[in-house]
Amino acid sequence: MQAYLDNAATTKPCDKAVSATVSALTETYGNPSSLHRAGFLAEELVTEARKNIASALSTQPECVIFTSGATESNNLAIIGSAKTYGKRKKKIVTTTIEHPSVARTVDYLEEQGYEVVRISPNHNGEIIPDDIVSAVDDNTFMVSCMLVNNETGYILPLKKVFTAIKRLYPECITHADCAQAFLKVPIKFSELSADMISISGHKIHAPKGIGAIVLKKGVRLLPIMFGGGQEKGIRSGTESVPLISAFGETVKEYTPTLSNAINNANEMNAYLREKLAKLPDISINSTEDICSPFIMNFSVVGIRSEIMLHFLESKGIYVSSGSACSKGAKSSVLSEFRITDECIDSALRVSFSRFTTWQDIDMLVNGIIDGQQSISR
Numbered sequence: 001m002q003a004y005l006d007n008a009a010t011t012k013p014c015d016k017a018v019s020a021t022v023s024a025l026t027e028t029y030g031n032p033s034s035l036h037r038a039g040f041l042a043e044e045l046v047t048e049a050r051k052n053i054a055s056a057l058s059t060q061p062e063c064v065i066f067t068s069g070a071t072e073s074n075n076l077a078i079i080g081s082a083k084t085y086g087k088r089k090k091k092i093v094t095t096t097i098e099h100p101s102v103a104r105t106v107d108y109l110e111e112q113g114y115e116v117v118r119i120s121p122n123h124n125g126e127i128i129p130d131d132i133v134s135a136v137d138d139n140t141f142m143v144s145c146m147l148v149n150n151e152t153g154y155i156l157p158l159k160k161v162f163t164a165i166k167r168l169y170p171e172c173i174t175h176a177d178c179a180q181a182f183l184k185v186p187i188k189f190s191e192l193s194a195d196m197i198s199i200s201g202h203k204i205h206a207p208k209g210i211g212a213i214v215l216k217k218g219v220r221l222l223p224i225m226f227g228g229g230q231e232k233g234i235r236s237g238t239e240s241v242p243l244i245s246a247f248g249e250t251v252k253e254y255t256p257t258l259s260n261a262i263n264n265a266n267e268m269n270a271y272l273r274e275k276l277a278k279l280p281d282i283s284i285n286s287t288e289d290i291c292s293p294f295i296m297n298f299s300v301v302g303i304r305s306e307i308m309l310h311f312l313e314s315k316g317i318y319v320s321s322g323s324a325c326s327k328g329a330k331s332s333v334l335s336e337f338r339i340t341d342e343c344i345d346s347a348l349r350v351s352f353s354r355f356t357t358w359q360d361i362d363m364l365v366n367g368i369i370d371g372q373q374s375i376s377r
């Protein structure tokens with residue numbers, strides 16, 4: 001038996017994703033740019049996927065530009081915006097809790113001479129909208145923030161932040177990294193006041209290597225890669241029709257049941273919290289109500305994350321120590337959330353998906369109880 005509880009790292013592709021991939025690989029293998037029928041059929045799959053993704057975000061298909069994933073979308077959003085809007089204006093505002101695909105990209109811009117302002121959460125581990133808004137000025141060409149944090153599930157108040165910024169500085173580009181948010185929290189593109197958002201397929205049961213940047217109508221973005229001019233010239237390269245089609249089919253499958261999925265995740269999250277509350281030496285790092293129900297970060301105090309992770313693995317239970325992207329390195333993002341060093345050393349991240357069962361959670365809780373009894377401290 002196995003309990004896969006590392007869905008913020010990646011998810012199992014759903015049946016629709018697998019069959020769409022295989023069908024495009026074996027039958028619809030034309031190049032969408034080709035002028036013959038094989039090309040036309042491939043293009044139709046891309047068009048259909050674009051419609052499905054646009055509809056999930058209540059926006060228009062022409063706003064969706066396919067990329068290889070949220071890392072590329074974030075790089076494209078930030079570097080592309082610097083090229084487009086950052087000639088005269090030299091400042092970018094972000095937070096200290098971003099994923100490396102945003103954090104390292106703004107570091108790169110800083111090395112190129114841009115001014116970067118990074119806003120920290122307050123003493124309660126919450127981002128105060130006004131802290132971001134008041135950092136923006138006439139010299140700011142962009143604000144880039146995540147909607148849901150990948151390590152704790154914390155949901156940033158981006159609608160408030162972006163709406164206020166757009167009121168004061170309509171020309172400032174607002175970008176949201178929605179990799180952990182898309183199809184996990186409700187997002188209406190226009191209501192977020194975002195000019196661009198990044199999304200990823202493999203966090204929602206589509207394959208790895210596919211994502212999109214969604215651009216508000218009228219927002220220009222210069223490319224960071226040059227080639228055949230696909231995706232309106234914003235992202236050149238032959239479209240990965242199998243992955244795009246799988247992404248579109250997955251989104252079509254899960255969009256109508258988003259509120260059910262959120263309710264289920266809420267119930268599972270509450271159940272896990274209740275069980276953990278009965279165990280000794282547990283500290284929960286994801287604050288209820290302000291975090292996505294799909295992610296829970298907690299510490300089994302006194303037992304190092306990797307030790308507990310591998311103990312659970314030996315029982316077929318897969319979780320993450322902090323963020324999978326940081327490969328076991330101590331998370332600076334967790335300390336930004338004011339989590340103590342002792343708790344960071346023993347932090348585990350559990351993340352749910354549409355496939356998570358109650359049995360998975362029972363297995364996890366029993367695994368932790370076993371671990372607390374058998375791992376010497």
Ligand code: PMP
Pocket residue numbers: 008009068069070071072074099101146148149150177179180199200201202210211325
């Ligand atoms: N942003 C966030 C918040 C993420 O969690 C991730 C994935 N760990 C990414 C960006 C990068 O996404 P991808 O794997 O699609 O490049």
